[in-house]
Amino acid sequence: MTQTVRVALDTRAYDIHIGEKLLERAGELILGVRKVKRVFVVADSKIVATHLPRLEKGLAAAGIAAHVVTLQAGDAAKSWDNLGRLLDAILDQRPERADLLVALGGGVVGDMTGVAASLLLRGLDFVQIPTTLLAQVDSSVGGKTGVNTRQGKNLIGAFHQPRLVLCDLDVLDTLGPRELRAGYAEVFKYGLIDMPEFFDWCEANGPALLAGDRAAQAYAVRVSCEAKARIVTEDERETGVRALLNLGHTFGHALEADLGYGPELLHGEAVAIGMRQAFDFSVRAGLCPAADAARVRAHILACDMAADLPRQHRWNADALIAHMGHDKKASGGKITFILARGIGKSFIARDADIDAVRAMLAAECAA
Numbered sequence: 001m002t003q004t005v006r007v008a009l010d011t012r013a014y015d016i017h018i019g020e021k022l023l024e025r026a027g028e029l030i031l032g033v034r035k036v037k038r039v040f041v042v043a044d045s046k047i048v049a050t051h052l053p054r055l056e057k058g059l060a061a062a063g064i065a066a067h068v069v070t071l072q073a074g075d076a077a078k079s080w081d082n083l084g085r086l087l088d089a090i091l092d093q094r095p096e097r098a099d100l101l102v103a104l105g106g107g108v109v110g111d112m113t114g115v116a117a118s119l120l121l122r123g124l125d126f127v128q129i130p131t132t133l134l135a136q137v138d139s140s141v142g143g144k145t146g147v148n149t150r151q152g153k154n155l156i157g158a159f160h161q162p163r164l165v166l167c168d169l170d171v172l173d174t175l176g177p178r179e180l181r182a183g184y185a186e187v188f189k190y191g192l193i194d195m196p197e198f199f200d201w202c203e204a205n206g207p208a209l210l211a212g213d214r215a216a217q218a219y220a221v222r223v224s225c226e227a228k229a230r231i232v233t234e235d236e237r238e239t240g241v242r243a244l245l246n247l248g249h250t251f252g253h254a255l256e257a258d259l260g261y262g263p264e265l266l267h268g269e270a271v272a273i274g275m276r277q278a279f280d281f282s283v284r285a286g287l288c289p290a291a292d293a294a295r296v297r298a299h300i301l302a303c304d305m306a307a308d309l310p311r312q313h314r315w316n317a318d319a320l321i322a323h324m325g326h327d328k329k330a331s332g333g334k335i336t337f338i339l340a341r342g343i344g345k346s347f348i349a350r351d352a353d354i355d356a357v358r359a360m361l362a363a364e365c366a367a
């Protein structure tokens, strides 16, 4: 059964369809949104063999011609140079306003395709077909696009909403366990932000979801997309409440940056540790019951994920704080944290005591 979540953004409103065999139905579903004769499919090189033939079949069945451009997988691909190559490859085919871009891949491909769509011919429509759990529940929804530069991550990009998002649950079967778990961190994040009953559900069903339970996956993707759609509808351009989606990210990004965004720590793994740190810091600041932080740690461990800093790296609290200061969400030199008064009671903290954060990090780095 296909479920649909609406992102109700006035003239930029769109549907997220969640279900099985959606790649095969992609052409028909795209035609349900608008007329199109030709699409440019930007595909992650890692999934070309597994998913592209299904999509091509689905497009051909609806009479849509597809021109495929492949992108190297991995965060290093999200570069300005690669964006230039992608734009060139599409411009060589003489795109027209009636054409549409389709992102088939994880967050890197979705973000790059979004930037390309926002720039080509002053803005082309695009469709997101996320092939990782993380992209299905977070990055494909909400219109954030971006490329990395030597100065930092996602410093160039636009808010450009897709016309449609297709979350085909079949793709989850092809993910390795580590990638699935990393994506799941962004699922239970929604429970920690403002849906305590969803976190209860995650505690009861998370391990089954990770073991491949399709009903649990369908429910979790739907609830996550509903949560994200609700928050994005309220604050599309992150002037307020959308910042809550960064729970675990201020701490987590600092870990990723210190590791040079290498393979030691996937984004979702860093976010899981970052959420545990946000809750532990909230306890230290006298804001949150210790029992709630203990539940966060216990759930991360129950899902076979690390809750603490990886030991094979030498960490330094000052370096981590410096990374936080470079984040594009820092404002007026101040670092914004998402802290919590309990599970499902997260809030934006613009005046957190940095010395207290440093002290907690120093204790963790020395452990």
Ligand code: GLY
Pocket: 138, 139, 141, 142, 144, 242, 245, 246
């Ligand atoms: N991934 C956070 C956001 O879309 O705002």
